[in-house]
Amino acid sequence: MRIAMNGVTGRMGYRQHLVRSLLAIREEGGLDLGNGEILWPEPVLVGRREDALRAIAERHGLTDWSTDLGAVLAAGGERAVEIYFDAQITSARAGAAEHAIAAGKHVYLEKPVAGDLDAALRLARLARAAGVRHGVVQDKLFLPGLLKLKRLVEGGFFGEILSVRGEFGYWVFEGDWQRPQRPSWNYRAEDGGGITTDMFPHWEYVLHELFGRVLSVWAHITTHVPRRWDERGAPYAATADDAAYALFQLDGGIVAQINSSWSVRVMRDELVEFQVDGTHGSAVAGLRRCRIQHRAATPKPVWNPDLPAPESFRDQWQEVPDNAEFANGFRAQWELFLRHVALGEPYRWDLAAGARGVQLAELGMRSSAEGRRLDVPELEL
Template sequence: MTVQSIGIAVNGATSRIGYWQHMQRGLAELVRGGGVPLTNNIHLMPKPLLVGQNADLLQAAAKALGGLAWTTELDTALSDPQIDVYFDAQTDPESQADYGTLLASVPDDVYHSVLLEQHDTGGRLRALERALGAGKHILSELPATPRPEDALRLGQLAREHELVEGLIVEKLFMPGIMALKNLIDTGYFGHILSVRSEFGFWTGSGPGARTNWPDWKYRSEKGGGIVRGAVIHWQYLLEVLFGQIESLACRTATHISQRADDHGDVREVTAEDAAYITFDISDGIVVQSNFSWASRPYRNELTVFHVDGTLGSAVAGLRHCYTQSATETPPAIWNPDRPDPTHYRELWTEASMSKAVPSFPAPHVYCRQWADYLRHAATNTPYPYGIDLSARGQQVVATALQSADLARRLAVPPPQAVHQADRPS
């Protein structure tokens, strides 16, 4: 077997998502698994270079990851001929919170209670532009740029330079969602009629109640609010799974007006903590979606999609998917004076994951997307989940917020240049 190295500059490697999700549960997991199968005889071996602003944090993270190389100079990383891919996971300094100790082996005087280096997302656009100028393939966290027009320009620039550009859309690589996509692709549903989705959880409220969610998410002046936080992900989920969003009606609410901040002090909430949206999808599909940080779930997962079609239905979370075909659907017996004899949940069958979810890599969702993207970068083939999707997500978010302000349904402008994504390989 031939091992082919692929160098990756990971900028924001000491942010929460950069270290935990993309390094520990993504690239490091791929390395531990022996690389990414490219062909029968060739495996890609990721070679990460950690990039950030704080030398102490970078050194500690590099040591914990097995002695990786690191630098505080982005120009050094981009000028390195061994680097093939630039990945941006820089995070907003306002979005940092105490998520607990990152590494038990790191001395308290270096990390204290949280390793999350402060990064400036305003620099993401400039860094991605510099990476393309240096001839590197690019991958970015969502959103890729502050403005949608910049994301469209970045995607076009990458294509002009014949470089592979991609966006992190990790929810598409969750087992339950991949199983649902497989059902759609194989025609299981017949004609899809409607979709109902629920997302949310209880995040704490009231004097003395410490939230398990960073307080910036409740402050509109810091970019918070559940519409900005969740709907940008729903855009790619809905449009990849079901079709183009043509219009929507959004109703937002701030159900809990005061919440404790990260220090336990009670503050006024300035952003919505719930949104109730109806999306009209091409081919007449109606999607009803509830998003809430003020709801106690009574379901198996925090995120659930219920899809009804003429030939069958499915209920999919991020990790599991259950089905009921037309032939398995029991007749409904409506008699309010007697207990219903039908145990409806027992009549659903868990969908097989063997055809929908690849056996490699496992077990983490970030492993799957990194492997998928690296195969495209190594072969210089267009990635189906491009940075244009960031622009489209921001477009849908802006329409939802405007719909809530005007209290009426609005048409969503058609996408300008969004990749049509296939099922992850």
């Protein structure tokens, strides 16, 4: 199955989608579809920088790459691609995806799927009308820590879930004295950058899948570090937000609060952690670990500011065992999407789900600008 991969010269497109997903599948002999059938993914690298594409292709023994997306989508016969994948900068994604849908290709997109809700809904409607299969990357659902958390939810461990608290982020160096860990376009609003646009789509599907639909949002969004240095060492004004503090109301009365920041120094065990509190127990889940405290094992702390705490609170939590082998989350979802395309197996993380993420980011930005809570209406396609 030939797959046009647009944006593989970027860190995420290259490391997670090409190397750790499709090439990893090839290294293990392809994707076993059952009944003696093996699906062999054949990446066709697409991008703007010819030298970078050539270098990646030579490094991994790939033969097909192009800087002409139109020609790749128009190719027929043995050179025809069946799937178009996009991990470009956000501002370029919707237009390229529309082109692919018009060419009759199945589409699989990084999030956010578009820069605004109208464009995201248009993509979903176009894909539905064209009859192509479509999906959006929702990788955090496949993290070991969140898979364990989902197991707890489905097993009724929490009783009635009361609240969810999430902390995400780390210090991204400004670029003047240490190289930044993220590309400069992430900090330019005109290029689709900003932590709200980047992370709220993640929080939408995590909350929606594990706890319930988001009914309202109140957010405070800001730019803590207004001046940064780009890949060439040139200073520039950061026009996009680098921190977002949000309160969400979910179905069933659950309250969720999530802080997202690229201007915070980490004092937690993992770069993202969610604490879930319920009437029967609590859990703290990160990328890989998940720890629990049942109500029968909950200690009885007493507030006394005059004496040091007599116990270690972290030691009072129990580790949730793996009980399974966890594949790379991006690869796991790629395999499901490839089976969806090849066999028609169910797949619920479609462009409508992607549009919900864009909607929440848009409403978060508006909530911050207007200083008020906003309801999140159900989308109609």
